[in-house]
Amino acid sequence: MTTGLAGLNVYSVVQDHNGYLWIGTETGLSRFDGRRFRNYTTKDGLPDNEVLKLYVDSKNRVWVLSFTNSICFYENGLLHSPSNDAYLKNLTFSTEPQNIQEDSSGNIIITERKKIHFLKNNGDVKTFIKYENYQVVTIGIGTNNLGNTIIASIFEHRNDSLVLLEVDRFTGNVKYSGISDNSYFTSSLTFILTPKNLAFIHNKNIHYLSGKDFKLKTIKQPPNFVGFTAIDDTSFTLICRDKVLLFNAKRNAVVDTLITGKVINACYKDNENNFWFGTNGFGLFRLSSDAFKNYELKWGKGILPIYSVAKKNNVLYAGANNALLWKINLESNKIDSKQFNSYGEGRVSEILFDREDMIVGINAIFSVNPEGKIVKLNHGTAVAKSMERYGSDLLAATNTSVIIVDLEKKTLKDTVWKSRATCAVKINNDYLVGTIHGLFRVDEKKKITDLGKENFLLSSRISRLFLKDDALWIATYGNGIVLYKNGKILRHITEASGLSSNMCRCLKLQGNYLWVGTDKGLNRINILDTNDRIVTYSAKSGLSCDIINAIDVDDSLIYMGTPYGVTVFDPRRAKETSIAALNIERIVTSEESKTGLFSNITLKPGEKKLYVEYACVSFKSDGDIKYYYQLQGDGDKWNLTRENSLEFASLNPGIYRLRIYAVNAFNKKSNTVEINITVEKFFFQEAWFITLVIIIVGLLVYFMFAKRVAWIRMREQDKLITEQRLNELEQLAFRSQMNPHFIFNCLNSIQQYLFTKDVIEANNFITEFASLIRQTLDISSKKSIQLRDEIKYLSTYLHLEHTRFEHNFDYTINVESIIDTETVELPPLLLQPFIENAIRHGVRNLQNVRGCIEINFHLQNDYLICNVIDNGIGIKAAEKMKHVFRSSHQSKGVSLILERIKNINRKSEKPIRLTVEDNMASSENQGTRVSLMVPVA
Known part of the structure; x- marks a missing residue:
């Protein structure tokens, strides 16, 4: 890995409690989450850009020891140094710090070449230069079973004997300590101590104490030996200039070669069981698992794809383009190649063994004896697609036909199928032929039956056939795996069943497991237990490539040909471990940007924008992470995204809870991160203000309404009074009209009386x-x-x-x-x-x-x-x-x-x-x- 890394010379690699990988380089400090690098330099607060050593303590502080005479640590998004943190202000160095260790009380012990610094929790510092008047020269550091710090040293001008000094965690005083099998040293490249193994370099030999009796053993340094690093209680790496070896103290032997061809400065094993290698000039390398061993077979300037593999004894044969057959000695790792023709044309597509002879399919079928004599077994040119041996007969499917070759006479015996085929097997007296149009049966009278007409699955393009106890396992190129027996389909395995892809290329049976190569990795299928889940191995697990072109097996190992070479896989050593550690990296509001640990965020009135950046640490997932988030207070729906950031452009005032979790490429769910978000309101949005406004408006409305009602009532009253008065006036008018009429009549009567005297x-x-x-x-x-x-x-x-x-x-x-x-x-x-x-x-x-x-x-x-x-x-x-x-x-x-x-x-x-x-x-x-x-x- 080079893209994004702070520098190509890597000196130190550690992992913090959040899962991040920290890398110290010559030009800065890098933090890696499995997808992106975040770099820190002197502009961010580093004392110096050349970072020589890193250490993570119990408080999850990442301590940085740089080339200059200073130290700092990273915590919660900030770099703390003597210039900005009172805890470090009393700590001074005359030379560059070399090693660092935390005791069980949380005190930090830092060593220079000739000084020991005891940094207490309260910031007080004790410094030791001599022990009993002897100048101390430190070479390693660790802790013992009492929780005290142990410093491996020698006394200057006395002798070259190893001295262990113990720093008391309560007083900070230094005293002599004997060798203890309960000590554990993080050490330097020249010294290491595990609970049951002490190792150091002396006179070009590696001396180590191992076992219950803790007896001293000595092994010779390997060529170009540089140093070693601890892996676990029983193993450590031997770092050479051109490779890294894995040494097992119990077995007293080198058990594996982890990396070759690079100068290694640092080696580290993370909690996903990945090996990380810091190189000199080539950046950072990762070995996902020691269960996979990849061979790059180079021809000219490129790496050749491998299309066929076959193992015999301790030699693995691999077929490639340019008529090349590669020979890999699995014990010595020696690689040779043989080209079958001078013009370099043809692909070695099939390899088969006939006792001592090798049968090779290129643009024809050849037999090669141990002396190297080559005999052509068929007429003309035909590219072999598959070959199966039945006694002295060879059944070969080619791009033109399916033929039977007599291996003893080295002659063509019969033609079973007269057109293109992809594979063929013999069952009883019949032949089953796979083609791009499906599966066909050819009986002994050469009658052809199209089995695809009986079941549509058998009309799929056939990639490979494997026959076991009359049960035919069929690899199709689009419909997964089919189990066919006695004219019936007994099992159909697809992506819905857990297969990584329905595009199956090859398959082999190993005991009770069927190994299937696809364009999306290798699959292991239990043929006896249909409830057993299908296990998938891919480039994320350690394969050189997800595309599997060919498979061969023995009792314990799987051999695969891929576009990037050959992979040897030991399923017994494969550990399905992956981490999914979700962390919030940064929160940006309209006003500020914050880094570190977050649980509560408050946005001021008017701040509606919120940007949240997060990362799920999962190195094996190679960035294949799905994130799920829920914003409570704005709905309870869980949303899916593959982005590592969320932006909320317009949050209304209120209280929200943002919940995020991740699922890595292996379907492992991470921790759920919760952030309480409070968006404050303007004073006019507060409940008291709204209540006051409502009351005022209510009162105004009430008074206006009351006034209106009173006015209406007054008008109605006036109207009623007016109507009553009008009515009364009308009645009065009626009565006043009657009165004159009556009075007139009466006056007439009075007049009549007067006339009559x-x-x-x-x-x-x-x-x-x-x-x-x-x-x-x-x-x-x-x-x-x-x-x-x-x-x-x-x-x-x-x-x-x-x-x-x-x-x-x-x-x-x-x-x-x-x-x-x-x-x-x-x-x-x-x-x-x-x-x-x-x-x-x-x-x-x-x-x-x-x-x-x-x-x-x-x-x-x-x-x-x-x-x-x-x-x-x-x-x-x-x-x-x-x-x-x-x-x-x-x-x-x-x-x-x-x-x-x-x-x-x-x-x-x-x-x-x-x-x-x-x-x-x-x-x-x-x-x-x-x-x-x-x-x-």
Whole structure:
């Protein structure tokens, strides 16, 4: 890895508690999350850009030891140095610091070449230069089982013996310590101590103490040896200038070569079991797993793709383009190649062994004996696609046919199929041929059956066939894996079942496991347990490439050909470990940018923009990370993104909770990060202000409404009063119209008395008339009067009329006994006009008959019934007389009463009802009946 790294010379690699990988280079400090590098230099606060050593303590502080005589540490997004942190201000160095260690009390011990610094938690510093008057020269550092720091040293000018000094974690004092098998040293490249292994360099040998008896053992330094680093309790790496070896102390042997061809400065194993190698000039390298060993087979300036592999004894053969056959010695890692023709054309697509001979398929099929003699087994040119051996017969599928070759006679024996094929196997006496159009059966009589017509899955493009106990495993190029037996499909395995891809290229059976190569990695399928999940290995796991062209197996290992060479895979050493550590890296608001640990964020009023940057550390995922986030307070939906940042452009005031988690390429879920976000409101958005505004507005609305209601009520009251006054004026007008009419008639009567010189009668009439006028004026101003007053008024009026008409008619007023005349009320002057009409137009015109007027009052339901009955000439006769005599006087009394009743009914729930009708239809003097129904309370 070079792109984004601070420098190409890498001196130190460590991993912090959040999962980040920290890399010290010659030109700065880098932090790697598996996808991106974040670099720090002197501009960010480093004392010097050349970072020689890194250390992570229990507080997750990343300590940085640089080339200059200074030190700093990174914590929560900030670099702390003596210039900005009081904790470090008392710490000074005369040379560059070399090693650093934390004891179990949290104190930090830092060594220079000839000094030991004890940095207490409170910032106090103790410095030691000598022990018992001997100058101390430090070479390594670690802790023991007591939690104290152990410093590996030698005493200057005394001897070269190793001395272990112990720094007490409580007092900081230094004392001599013997070798303890409970000590653990992080050490330098020249010294290492694990709980059961002490190793150091002396006289070009590596000395180490191992085992329960802790006996000293010695091994010779490998060529170009530089140093070593601890991996775990039983193993450490031997770093050479051109490679890194893995040494196992229990086995007392080098067990693997981790990397070759590079000068290594640092080696580190992370918590995903990845090996990281810091190189000199080539940046950072990662070995995902020591279960995978990749061979790059170079030809000219390029790496050749491998299309076929086959293993015999300890040698792996690999076929490539340019007619090249590669030979890899798996013990010595020696690589040789052989070219089958001088012009370098053809692809070695198949390799098979026939006892001591090798069968190779290129643009023809060749047999190669141990002496290297080559014999062509078929006629013409045909590219071999697959080869299977059955006794002395070789069944070969080519791009032109499927043929049988006699391996003993080295001659063509038969042609089974006469067109292009991809693979073929023999089952009993039949041949099953795979083609790009599906699977076909050819019987011993060469009858061809298209099996794709029986089941559409068998019409898929066939990549490879593998026969085991009459069960045929079929690799298709688009429909996954099919298990076919006795004419039936027993199993169909696809991406939905867990297969990494339906584009299957090759397959091999190893015990109970079927290994399938696809364009998206290697798959392991348990053929006995269908519930066992399919395991996928890819470039993320350690493969050189996801595309698998060829597979071969032995009892324990898998051999694969890929576009990038050959991979040897040991499934027993494969550990399906991956991490998914989610961290918030940066939060940016409209006002500021923050880094470090976050749990609560407050945005000021008007700050609506929020940018959150995060990263999931998962090195094996190679950036294939899915992020899920939920913003509570703005909905509970979980959203998916592959971006490592979120931006909220317009957050409304309120309280939110942002929750984020990640899922890596291996479907491992990370920790969930929660951030409480408070978007503050302007004062006018606060509840108290809104409440106050609501109250004020409410009061204003209330007062305006009350004022409006009062105004409306006043208007309605005024309107009602006006209407009442108008009504009263109207009633008064009606009454005032009646009064002159009545007064006029009475004055005529008085005039008649005076003409007849009956002065006494005239005076009596005037007296009674005056009384009637007073009553009229009294009751005409009232809305209603008592029935008693109405009867009194009518009696006075009838008496005057009886006198005026010389007693020529009789009248009676009858009141039902149950009527209380003092409580029953009715509008005044309603009956008088009808009585006047009864006299004037009824009984007055009678001939030879005495007139009679009868007035009756009785109750019926809620009404007072007032009847005016006369025995006059009747309505029709009176109308006829009006036309005959053409009377100039038009009485308006009745019409005024009708208008008055109509006006009263508009204001009353119960109407006044009036009927006027002839009294006796069979008589000549039938008379008239007037009925007035007045509602009573």
